[in-house]
Amino acid sequence: MKLVYFAWVRERIGMAEETVDPPRSVETVADLLGWLRTRGDSYDIALGESGAIRVALDHDHADHDASIAGIREVALFPPMTGG
Amino acid sequence: MKLVYFAWVRERIGMAEETVDPPRSVETVADLLGWLRTRGDSYDIALGESGAIRVALDHDHADHDASIAGIREVALFPPMTGG
Amino acid sequence: MAHVRVAIVSEPLDITAEIERVSAGRGDIGAIVTFTGLCRDEDGRLEALELEHYPGMAENEVKRIAEQAAGRWEISDVSILHRHGKVRPGEIIVLVVTASKHRHAAFESAEFIMDFLKTHAPFWKKEHTAAGAVAWVAAKQADDEAEERWNNSD
Amino acid sequence: MAHVRVAIVSEPLDITAEIERVSAGRGDIGAIVTFTGLCRDEDGRLEALELEHYPGMAENEVKRIAEQAAGRWEISDVSILHRHGKVRPGEIIVLVVTASKHRHAAFESAEFIMDFLKTHAPFWKKEHTAAGAVAWVAAKQADDEAEERWNNSD
Numbered sequence: 023m024k025l026v027y028f029a030w031v032r033e034r035i036g037m038a039e040e041t042v043d044p045p046r047s048v049e050t051v052a053d054l055l056g057w058l059r060t061r062g063d064s065y066d067i068a069l070g071e072s073g074a075i076r077v078a079l080d081h082d083h084a085d086h087d088a089s090i091a092g093i094r095e096v097a098l099f100p101p102m103t104g105g
Numbered sequence: 106m107k108l109v110y111f112a113w114v115r116e117r118i119g120m121a122e123e124t125v126d127p128p129r130s131v132e133t134v135a136d137l138l139g140w141l142r143t144r145g146d147s148y149d150i151a152l153g154e155s156g157a158i159r160v161a162l163d164h165d166h167a168d169h170d171a172s173i174a175g176i177r178e179v180a181l182f183p184p185m186t187g188g
Numbered sequence: 189m190a191h192v193r194v195a196i197v198s199e200p201l202d203i204t205a206e207i208e209r210v211s212a213g214r215g216d217i218g219a220i221v222t223f224t225g226l227c228r229d230e231d232g233r234l235e236a237l238e239l240e241h242y243p244g245m246a247e248n249e250v251k252r253i254a255e256q257a258a259g260r261w262e263i264s265d266v267s268i269l270h271r272h273g274k275v276r277p278g279e280i281i282v283l284v285v286t287a288s289k290h291r292h293a294a295f296e297s298a299e300f301i302m303d304f305l306k307t308h309a310p311f312w313k314k315e316h317t318a319a320g321a322v323a324w325v326a327a328k329q330a331d332d333e334a335e336e337r338w339n340n341s342d
Numbered sequence: 343m344a345h346v347r348v349a350i351v352s353e354p355l356d357i358t359a360e361i362e363r364v365s366a367g368r369g370d371i372g373a374i375v376t377f378t379g380l381c382r383d384e385d386g387r388l389e390a391l392e393l394e395h396y397p398g399m400a401e402n403e404v405k406r407i408a409e410q411a412a413g414r415w416e417i418s419d420v421s422i423l424h425r426h427g428k429v430r431p432g433e434i435i436v437l438v439v440t441a442s443k444h445r446h447a448a449f450e451s452a453e454f455i456m457d458f459l460k461t462h463a464p465f466w467k468k469e470h471t472a473a474g475a476v477a478w479v480a481a482k483q484a485d486d487e488a489e490e491r492w493n494n495s496d
Contacts, residue, residue: 029394029466030478081399083462097396097464101481104393104424104465105379105436105456112240112312113324164245166308180242180310184327187239187270187311188225188282188302204358207378215383215431221452222376223445224361229369277369291377292488295453298375302445334446 023090025058027068028099031075034068051077052086054096069098076101106173108141110151111182114158117151134160135169137179152181159184190258191265194251196241198273201280210265210287217264221294223284223302229277235318237325239281241272242310253304261297263288268301270311300338306331344412345419348405350395352427355434364419364441371418375448377438377456383431389472391479393435395426396464407458411440414454415447422455424465454492460485 026039048057055075059066069075077084078097090096109122131140138158142149152158160167161180173179193209203224211217227237254266265287275281284301288294306328313325347363357378365371381391408420419441429435438455442448460482467479 105459188305
């Protein structure tokens with residue numbers, strides 16, 4: 023599963039993308055965020071305010087309770103400020 | 106008192122402007138419209154549907170019950186279709 | 189107070205020049221909304237619109253509408269340009285430009301201006317068809333209703 | 343169905359060209375509304391905005407917003423152009439053009455598009471100040487509320 027990060031999520035984690043293989047117990051976006059936070063301080067700092075983290079699954083906006091089964095690309099980013 | 110006419114009011118009356126001296130009993134716009142209609146068929150046809158006649162007194166929109174005392178220019182015209 | 193510019197002209201209107209006039213060298217504008225009202229050809233039937241206006245009152249009334257908008261919304265600039273005389277299909281009849289720090293003020297003030305122009309600005313449209321017929325355009329009930337809604341508090 | 347044009351570009355945006363593209367040779371358009379979102383200089387403090395975006399998703403999402411607007415209002419044309427990369431004060435960040443026979447459809451669809459772009463399009467603004475400071479722009483609660491109102495029936 024490919025993870026892509028944007029804006030301050032990217033800066034805090036310290037990379038723009040990576041490929042991960044989470045354990046089977048990680049079924050939802052919320053599970054994924056919890057698992058990522060165990061991977062190191064930079065993740066914990068980036069994803070700690072989880073209410074501020076927005077998610078897209080294969081380019082579609084999704085909620086934290088969405089299933090990630092079959093998803094190829096998960097994007098994590100702050101609230102958008104375009105327009 | 107100067108009268109100015111626009112659009113189909115002007116066309117039906119057959120002139121763009123004229124100067125009139127209505128009798129003292131003519132106090133309001135409605136009075137003026139009634140008096141004008143006695144001046145000939147063209148006026149009667151132009152001003153007959155009086156609900157469709159809009160009025161400006163010295164360049165300000167006014168209702169039919171407005172007083173014309175002291176007014177120098179009365180404009181009579183159909184509902185506007187600009188913009 | 190907003191910069192207000194109003195013009196009633198017989199020459200074609202230039203939207204680019206007006207946007208440029210409003211925005212050139214300015215760092216304080218975040219949002220510009222433009223409304224362009226064009227002469228439609230009515231499926232090819234229309235040859236031209238003839239716009240009669242009430243000189244003197246038209247300028248005053250359009251300026252008053254611009255100033256009402258500037259008093260009601262936080263806008264830094266408002267331009268209203270209106271054609272008179274003969275207008276061909278595809279040409280601009282009316283051009284409204286509003287500028288603000290914030291987008292909602294720019295949108296709402298432009299829409300307010302158009303609704304009031306339709307019902308308050310002393311202009312009358314006459315259609316000349318390709319077949320040679322001539323007819324005054326009737327006012328729309330919908331325009332009165334559109335203007336009415338601004339009288340409610342919001 | 344409306345003509346939809348969407349572009350995410352790193353070059354300066356040209357409002358005149360886009361209006362021309364929409365209106366040239368057309369006799370069926372009565373109303374064009376444009377929204378231009380400009381980079382403000384924040385009283386001279388700002389040197390540039392840097393716009394990060396999510397390639398692939400940004401195009402899809404902007405196109406989806408354009409199509410939602412086209413499905414909801416009777417509009418013949420909708421263009422949404424958005425910059426990415428570095429943008430200087432006074433330059434255009436986003437340009438929305440909607441065209442319709444009728445003005446209210448053109449106004450409302452353009453405002454709807456802007457409200458959804460703010461909350462749904464994957465772009466993030468970073469401020470570079472003249473003093474050398476760098477900071478991400480925070481999302482505004484007001485933008486969420488602006489988007490929310492379109493969920494009510496109207």
